[in-house]
Amino acid sequence: MSAPAAFRPVSRSRTTMAEMMIPAYANFGGKIHGGIILGLMDKVAYACASKHAGRYCVTVSVDGVDFKAPVEVGELVSLRASVNYVGRTSMVVGIHVDAEDVATGAVRHTNTSYFTMVAKDADGRPAEVPGLELETKDDVRRFLEAITRRELRARYKDELDNTRTTLAVAAELPRLAAERCRLAAGLTP
Numbered sequence: 001m002s003a004p005a006a007f008r009p010v011s012r013s014r015t016t017m018a019e020m021m022i023p024a025y026a027n028f029g030g031k032i033h034g035g036i037i038l039g040l041m042d043k044v045a046y047a048c049a050s051k052h053a054g055r056y057c058v059t060v061s062v063d064g065v066d067f068k069a070p071v072e073v074g075e076l077v078s079l080r081a082s083v084n085y086v087g088r089t090s091m092v093v094g095i096h097v098d099a100e101d102v103a104t105g106a107v108r109h110t111n112t113s114y115f116t117m118v119a120k121d122a123d124g125r126p127a128e129v130p131g132l133e134l135e136t137k138d139d140v141r142r143f144l145e146a147i148t149r150r151e152l153r154a155r156y157k158d159e160l161d162n163t164r165t166t167l168a169v170a171a172e173l174p175r176l177a178a179e180r181c182r183l184a185a186g187l188t189p
């Protein structure tokens with residue numbers, strides 16, 4: 001087997017996917033299920049990461065899935081994915097999602113999200129991926145943004161973990177007074 005490439009350009013793995021939103025994808029409110037869009041994002045992230053890695057990849061985490069607008073039946077959803085960052089075995093794939101009204105040509109940006117993918121070897125262990133050759137100013141900006149997000153995520157995760165282990169429920173109870181909840185009769189947490 002030949003040695004893996006040391007570096008691969010961003011353009012080599014850039015991937016575009018499009019799918020028509022058919023009635024079977026709609027929820028009870030007549031809009032497209034969020035899970036359908038998430039599934040498409042997972043597919044395009046897989047294709048993009050696997051092209052860069054030259055290997056099978058798995059999804060490890062997802063950041064920034066905020067749907068800015070509902071997607072309608074009859075729209076064409078387009079997903080553009082590129083590798084924004086590589087670590088040793090992980091890659092961050094940025095995905096830009098648009099929805100187009102095919103009758104009028106009007107295009108709306110619905111969300112941009114970041115999928116962290118890890119390459120696996122034949123035994124299912126994380127496998128090293130090629131470095132990333134940054135070809136444009138946008139590539140450089142996205143790589144730097146990914147480093148910043150990674151640092152923020154690590155800090156946020158530490159704080160979240162600390163919250164779970166250190167939260168003093170009894171002392172924090174007064175905070176619930178400002179919230180839209182109430183304790184069931186007889187409950188003393």
Ligand SMILES: CC(C)(COP(=O)(O)OP(=O)(O)OC[C@H]1O[C@@H](n2cnc3c(N)ncnc32)[C@H](O)[C@@H]1OP(=O)(O)O)[C@@H](O)C(=O)NCCC(=O)NCCS
Nearest residue numbers: 058059060061086087088089090091116117118124125126
């Ligand atoms: C993610 C997974 C590969 C990590 O395995 P591991 O043996 O703990 O390996 P490591 O700790 O070396 O992590 C491997 C890489 O994943 C990254 N990683 C692990 N957990 C992560 C997380 N929650 N978020 C972002 N990156 C993460 C590590 O930073 C490391 O990246 P690097 O090599 O670029 O530095 C393993 O937990 C796994 O296979 N999870 C299941 C993934 C899956 O099946 N997805 C589909 C769900 S249906």
